[in-house]
Amino acid sequence: MKILVTGGAGFIGGNFCHFMVSKYPNYKIIALDALTYAGNLETLEPVMLKENFKFIKGDITDRRFIFELFELEKFDIVVNFAAESHVDRSIENPEIFIKTNILGTQVLMDASLNTNVNRFHQVSTDEVYGDLPLDDPALLFTENTPISTSSPYSASKASADLLVQAYFKTFKLPMSISRCSNNYGPYHFPEKLIPLMIKNALTNQTLPIYGKGDNVRDWLHVYDHCTAIDLIIHKGKVGEIYNIGGQNERTNLEVVNIILKELNKPQSLIKFVSDRKGHDLRYAIDASKIKSELGWKPIYDFDIGIKHTVKWYLENQKWVNNIISGEYIRFMEKHYS
Numbered sequence: 125m126k127i128l129v130t131g132g133a134g135f136i137g138g139n140f141c142h143f144m145v146s147k148y149p150n151y152k153i154i155a156l157d158a159l160t161y162a163g164n165l166e167t168l169e170p171v172m173l174k175e176n177f178k179f180i181k182g183d184i185t186d187r188r189f190i191f192e193l194f195e196l197e198k199f200d201i202v203v204n205f206a207a208e209s210h211v212d213r214s215i216e217n218p219e220i221f222i223k224t225n226i227l228g229t230q231v232l233m234d235a236s237l238n239t240n241v242n243r244f245h246q247v248s249t250d251e252v253y254g255d256l257p258l259d260d261p262a263l264l265f266t267e268n269t270p271i272s273t274s275s276p277y278s279a280s281k282a283s284a285d286l287l288v289q290a291y292f293k294t295f296k297l298p299m300s301i302s303r304c305s306n307n308y309g310p311y312h313f314p315e316k317l318i319p320l321m322i323k324n325a326l327t328n329q330t331l332p333i334y335g336k337g338d339n340v341r342d343w344l345h346v347y348d349h350c351t352a353i354d355l356i357i358h359k360g361k362v363g364e365i366y367n368i369g370g371q372n373e374r375t376n377l378e379v380v381n382i383i384l385k386e387l388n389k390p391q392s393l394i395k396f397v398s399d400r401k402g403h404d405l406r407y408a409i410d411a412s413k414i415k416s417e418l419g420w421k422p423i424y425d426f427d428i429g430i431k432h433t434v435k436w437y438l439e440n441q442k443w444v445n446n447i448i449s450g451e452y453i454r455f456m457e458k459h460y461s
């Protein structure tokens with residue numbers, strides 16, 4: 125079995141490569157990544173020399189390159205993680221999100237049809253459903269919740285989902301889609317809430333919280349996202365959408381306070397800053413379909429997972445320091461000024 129993991133040098137794609145390489149010694153796992161600012165080969169160090177793993181640098185929007193690669197490798201399964209993934213960056217510059225997240229997905233699907241790939245799995249997000257109110261905790265996103273996007277990022281992911289569904293109906297592409305809630309865990313790029321707050325607290329910099337910090341996210345450890353995708357690509361039905369989520373809802377302020385407590389840092393580091401434009405209030409996933417149909421069960425409780433994650437960042441400060449490049453500093457200074 126040959127599996128292509130696009131975006132394999134990113135946060136979730138990298139964790140997925142670690143998981144699959146160790147679980148399936150007889151498979152060949154091939155990571156493809158353009159190594160944008162968010163891609164990092166150091167994330168793949170634990171698997172780089174394994175016999176059942178290979179890394180290829182390349183851009184999913186490069187049609188000729190992708191077609192040649194698919195002809196050469198004859199993949200059985202494609203798991204598409206490759207994307208521009210940061211909401212704040214999509215507000216500053218939507219264009220690259222449209223190119224990578226929509227056109228890149230189309231190129232991968234065309235190449236999959238051309239070489240008779242058995243399964244094309246699109247890694248989508250709960251953000252395609254828009255947001256939920258803060259005052260009705262019983263409301264959850266199901267697979268039937270209508271798409272209603274807020275940011276250029278979520279609109280690009282939703283557009284890709286629609287295209288994937290169209291390729292299923294029109295061209296019979298054997299596809300599946302998963303829509304997951306916010307992930308956390310090792311190798312998370314320090315522009316996203318949890319790793320940014322850990323990094324800033326460790327260096328006694330301020331912790332910028334948008335608005336009042338009362339927006340809610342449903343946190344899932346990245347390991348549990350990997351086990352869910354593994355189940356979907358092996359046992360999930362073609363043509364189906366599966367929600368994935370942890371039922372670990374926390375306000376942003378709660379999350380930041382847990383991190384400060386874990387690191388023994390003062391709350392005075394918190395700084396409330398201007399709110400994100402179009403800021404989604406609350407995400408919360410109903411994952412009953414994947415639980416009942418495929419038997420998926422997350423193993424991490426948030427309070428334990430966040431302790432492990434803080435510990436990982438404490439022990440891997442070199443990984444963080446090595447990716448804080450000139451481009452990273454420029455975005456951070458512009459965005460938070």
Ligand code: NAD
Pocket residue numbers: 130131132133134135136137156157158159160161162163164182183184185204205206207208209210224228247248249250281303304305306307308313
């Ligand atoms: P990430 O930004 O850490 O990783 C994305 C990877 O894609 C990077 O390594 C980057 O170099 C690569 N990439 C970007 N453009 C590319 C291109 N044109 N060709 C090849 N590679 C390219 O993102 P992540 O958090 O790991 O998210 C992975 C996927 O999961 C995304 O599709 C995202 O929408 C989805 N998702 C993320 C979360 C989350 O909480 N992080 C939750 C649900 C779904």
Ligand code: DAU
Pocket residue numbers: 209210211212248249250251304305306307315316317318320332333334335339340341376400407
């Ligand atoms: O729900 C899944 C999505 O989760 C994924 O599809 C996205 O790729 C991923 O980036 C994430 O999107 P969010 O916008 O929820 O994640 P982010 O870490 O950017 O922000 C989480 C919350 O924290 C959000 O309410 C905004 C807030 N925030 C974020 C940053 C970076 C702050 O208050 N301050 C910050 O500096």
